[in-house]
Amino acid sequence: MQQSLDAIIVGAGMAGIYAVYHLRRLGLSVRLFEAGSSVGGTWYWNRYPGARVDIESMEYSYAFSEELQQEWEWSERYAGQAELARYFEFVTDRFDLRRHMQFDTRVDAARYDEAADEWVVETSDGGTHRARFCVMTTGLLSAPNKPDIPGLESFAGAVYHTGLWPKEKVDFTGQRVGVVGTGSSAVQAIPLIAAEAALLTVFQRTPAYAVPLRNHPMPDEYQRKVKADYAEWRRKERHESFGGWVAVHYAPVEPVTTLALDATPEARQALYEDRWRNGGLALYNVYPDVYVNREANETLAEFVRGKIRERVQDPATAALLTPDYPILMKRLIADTNYYETYNRDNVSLVDVSRQPIERITPGGVMVGGQEYACDSLVLATGYDAMTGALTRMHIEGRNGALITGHWAQRARTYLGLMCAGFPNLFIIDAVGSPSVVFQPVFVAEEQINWVGDCIRQLHASGRRCIEAAASAEDAWGEECERALQATLFPTVNSWYVGANIAGKSHMGLIYLGGMAEYRRWMSDEAAHAYPGFVFDGGRGAQASAAPVPQEAVRSVG
Ligand SMILES: Cc1cc2nc3c(=O)[nH]c(=O)nc-3n(C[C@H](O)[C@H](O)[C@H](O)COP(=O)(O)OP(=O)(O)OC[C@H]3O[C@@H](n4cnc5c(N)ncnc54)[C@H](O)[C@@H]3O)c2cc1C
Secondary structure, eight states: OOOOEEEEEEOOSHHHHHHHHHHHHTTOOEEEEOSSSSSOTHHHHOOSTTOBOSSOTTTSSOOSOHHHHHHOOOSBSSOBHHHHHHHHHHHHHHTTOGGGEEOSOOEEEEEEETTTTEEEEEETTSOEEEEEEEEEOOOSSOSBOOOOOTTGGGOSSEEEEGGGOOSSOOOOTTOEEEEEOOSHHHHHHHHHHHHHOSEEEEEESSOOOEEEOOOOBOOHHHHHHHHHTHHHHHHHHHHHOSSSOOEETTEEOOOOOSOGGGSOHHHHHHHHHHHHHHOGGGGGSSOGGGGTOHHHHHHHHHHHHHHHHHHOSSHHHHHHHOOOSOTTSSOOEEESSHHHHTTSTTEEEEEOSSSOOOEEETTEEEETTEEEEOSEEEEOOOBOTTTHHHHTSEEEOGGGOBHHHHTSSSOOOBTTTBOTTOTTEEEOSSTTSSGGGSOHHHHHHHHHHHHHHHHHHHHHTTOOOEEEOHHHHHHHHHHHHHHHHTSSGGGSOSGGGTTTSTTOOOOOOSOOSOHHHHHHHHHHHHHTTOTTEEEGGGSSOOOOSSOOOGGGOOOOO
16 A cells, blocks of 8 residues: 555646646645556547548647746647647646656546545555545546447457547558448548448448538747736637637637527628638637527528538438537537548448448448448547546445446536545536536646646645535536526537437536636636535534635645
């Protein structure tokens, strides 16, 4: 048994890297465990062809260090996986964080030892580690969803999951390849696989809305311009945007405040065309009623459907690729030549919405009694999103309560940060937080800063542990539900509401109230002595009415 640490951090994605940096800066002793062989998380695992970020590189990056912002040079408007992985390696070494990290080590279990007020963490190398705080930076899309298709194990060729892609290049030259799924990863990978394979068959259950990303090399002049005024860009992202990014086509855009249903068809078309030309997530910045009114949403959905019909030559294939559900209620996918790929002679689309895949045979995929011959299979079947990384661990809080039990009906958290009955266990950038509807690097920085402050306050006030109050969890659940129900999100089956995993209860897994509102909740908690939390299991005095004065807050350790 090793000496007890202040904090154990699980997962070395962008959130875990910053957690090590920040908590160490506060004087805490920290140790991070990561299942992969290095840092990067999403950008370590997802090496499939075409993996690329959809928020501009200059914004999908850390804001905590001005020196770092100035030093790092991005080569593309939207960085690809390899460059993002290099960036996270660079940050880790730049701040000498690697010595606090242990790779190739999965955390199997975390149990709360109530007598000692400590977490006891068991790792895949047989180790047992103790810490007062446990910070779960395990990711919202990091638990790959392997489909339960009969016969999958019998397939004679190679099977790849996009989220567990091999480190060496996979060469599909001359092969017949089957891709199962048409979500974000598939949309990115399909054009590149098609360019290599002899034959590509895509098995689609639900068509996606994709819009052109329009990636290209980073113009030096633009990079210089942002760097000259980075603090102001970051301020705008934090305070003046809904999604945490402000650049569209290298220029900040003003939010649209008028309504789609009040606009003339010509004005709507002009706005949508402008966003379309800009590319990527620009289409999120449209009329606000598109998010809440089906008829308004339909104006944008029909605009994008028209673009799909223009991009795909065969009308029957275009019809299959055209979604009929509201747009923007699943993550909009930013593509590069996705629809055009279906105009190639070596690519075909098989609809498995009404007639699902019957089984996988040694030689291919069987649908409707017909076998589609494949030499390799690519499973682009997504993730057990938001909760999967945590529920796949044995997490045991007070009185033997398991996180799987706590979340059996719905994933209960307060602010997406803590759970009742799981003291000193912090969750970052996942269920119940703005996570993926906001720029995730920011969410992680904000939450980890909050965790650091919380630990300092705890220390300064002589308390040992903090957890969410059950009543605050209830209230937060209602708040998330209220924000969700005000939109069209519940009308669409997506991983945002847990619909992609069989048996998972359908619910709002994301806080949709916006980052500004979320920050207000977090700062209110800190400023008013954490009214939504319970200290020391309710054993000692509850929070004092007044916050602990900042001058009384010292570094821990
Ligand atoms: C293919 C893909 C593309 C994406 N593209 C975008 C995008 O374009 N824009 C965007 O905003 N977001 C995107 N995302 C979301 C992305 O996950 C976040 O942007 C961000 O990278 C999450 O960082 P994180 O540190 O919170 O988690 P992750 O990067 O997921 O890191 C979590 C880490 O925890 C580790 N881990 C989990 N469980 C354990 C355990 N029990 N023991 C040890 N280690 C564990 C994992 O191995 C992983 O390395 C994408 C996600 C995926 C999967």
